[in-house]
Structures are given as C-alpha cells and as structure tokens.
Amino acid sequence: MAERLRVHRNQLRILSARCLHAREEEAKRIAHLLHDEAGQITAAGHLALEEIGRQLPASGRDRLKQLKTLLGEVEERLRQLSHELRPTVLDDLGLDPAIEFLAAGFSARARVPIAIKGSTGGRLDPLIETAMYRIVHEALTNAIRHARARRVRIQIRRGRGRLCCSIRDDGVGFDCDRLLSGPGRKGGLGLLGIRERLDALGGRLQIRSSPGHGTELQVAVPLRRRQ
Ligand SMILES: Nc1ncnc2c1ncn2[C@@H]1O[C@H](COP(=O)(O)OP(=O)(O)O)[C@@H](O)[C@H]1O
Ligand SMILES: [Mg+2]
Numbered sequence: 001m002a003e004r005l006r007v008h009r010n011q012l013r014i015l016s017a018r019c020l021h022a023r024e025e026e027a028k029r030i031a032h033l034l035h036d037e038a039g040q041i042t043a044a045g046h047l048a049l050e051e052i053g054r055q056l057p058a059s060g061r062d063r064l065k066q067l068k069t070l071l072g073e074v075e076e077r078l079r080q081l082s083h084e085l086r087p088t089v090l091d092d093l094g095l096d097p098a099i100e101f102l103a104a105g106f107s108a109r110a111r112v113p114i115a116i117k118g119s120t121g122g123r124l125d126p127l128i129e130t131a132m133y134r135i136v137h138e139a140l141t142n143a144i145r146h147a148r149a150r151r152v153r154i155q156i157r158r159g160r161g162r163l164c165c166s167i168r169d170d171g172v173g174f175d176c177d178r179l180l181s182g183p184g185r186k187g188g189l190g191l192l193g194i195r196e197r198l199d200a201l202g203g204r205l206q207i208r209s210s211p212g213h214g215t216e217l218q219v220a221v222p223l224r225r226r227q
Helices: 002-055 058-084 086-094 097-112 126-145 175-182 188-200
Strands: 114-118 154-161 162-169 202-209 215-222
Touching: 002 058, 002 126, 002 188, 086 097, 086 126, 097 114, 097 126, 097 154, 126 154, 126 188, 126 215, 162 188, 175 202, 188 202, 188 215
Parallel strands: 114 154
Antiparallel strands: 154 162, 162 215, 202 215
16 A cells, blocks of 8 residues: 555646746747847847837937837846746856846845855756745745745755755745644745745755744755756
8 A cells, every 4th residue: 555655746847847847948949039039030020110200200210209108018027928938047147146136136126135055066957946946936036026035045056966045035034834834824926936846856955943033944855966
C-alpha cells in the first residue's frame, strides 16, 4: 500500500513537472509573438504616421503627435508584457541578473526598497532558474499587493547541494496556518503555485508569518548542475 502510494506520488510529481514545462513553453511562445509580431505592427504604425504627418497641414500635427505618443505607450506596454511573460535576461544571463531586474522594476513601481543579498553562485538548471524566478515574482507581488510592506529583503544562498532563497517583508503579515490548511481554506493560487513548482523539483517551502509581524518565505531546492 505504502509502495503504491509512493509510485502514485511520483507519477503526480512527473505530471506536474510536465504541465509546468508546457506552461513555460507556451509563455515563451506568446512572449516572442508579442515582442516580434506586435513590435513589427507598431513599427509599421509609426512609419505610417510619419507619412501622414508629412501630408498634413501644421494644424493637424498636434493630434498626430498625440497619436504617436499613444502608439509609443502601447509599444512599451507590449514590450513589458512580453518581458514579464518570459524575461530574456533569465535565459541569457541567469537567475541573479533576472532577480535584480525584477526587483528593480517592482521597487520603482511600488516605491519600496528591495535589498538583495547573496547570489546563486552561477548558472543553474534552467528548470530551477525558471521556478525560482516565478517564485520570487509571486513573493514580491504578494509583498506589494497584500503586505503593504515598507521594505523587502531577498536573500539567496547556495550550499550543501541546495539553493535557498528567502523573501522577507515587514508588512501586515497573515495567519498562514488558517489560510492554507484551515477548514475555510481560501488561499489564492499564488502560494499554491509556488508549492506546485517546488513539489515538481523536490523542493520545500516554509512560510513564517503572523498578523502584524511581516512575512518570510523560505524556499529550498535541491541542485542539479546546468545540463
Ligand atoms: N506577503 C504577504 N503579506 C500579507 N499577506 C499575504 C502575503 N502573502 C500572501 N498573503 C495572504 O495570503 C493570501 C493568498 O496569497 P496567494 O496564494 O498569493 O493568492 P492571491 O495573491 O491571489 O490572493 C493573500 O490573499 C493574502 O491574504
Ligand atoms: Mg499572490
């Protein structure tokens, strides 16, 4: 019985890892589409507007300028979206620069200082890099959205065949036992998603939080070298 349970659990883990992989591939595909195709269309839009501008009397050029600004904003938003879906810096440079980039964006938008301590010590298995990136993204989203934090600290450490990461905020905190396992369980998909990603990699999540005392997520993943 225990053996069958173990086998089933293993199968579930494999299935979950495959689903996550498929999701990432899909995100990559949409990110490229958004970046390349939508980018080409907006670039063509800019050219067309230039052309119209040359034929317009001076009085009509102000409206055209507004249109150009709007098109520029759409372009920038599409670029951001494609980047959030699949940050190329993660593929090209790895987790440390990607987390720095992510934290800088959150920090600027929310006006909350985010300190990063430690490092991953080099490139890792892409599955681990992607999972960690998504986890830190969710933790920062929660710290800004729910915690109303005044500051956030990310700590990354590699040791004893594991990658450990802690994301701590000084915000309102929450009763995680009640939220995650109580009878009226009403946790959102974010923390659940973090657990799923970690399960697929044989990793662990610990949440320390209590109302009024901030929140810390501690994540540990067994390491495999980049293949
Ligand atoms: N850093 C945090 N500070 C305060 N509350 C949090 C924090 N992270 C999560 N929570 C609480 O846990 C709940 C579940 O979070 P999550 O699973 O990420 O779902 P969602 O963000 O979609 O609500 C949140 O709605 C919030 O009440
Ligand atoms: Mg969330």
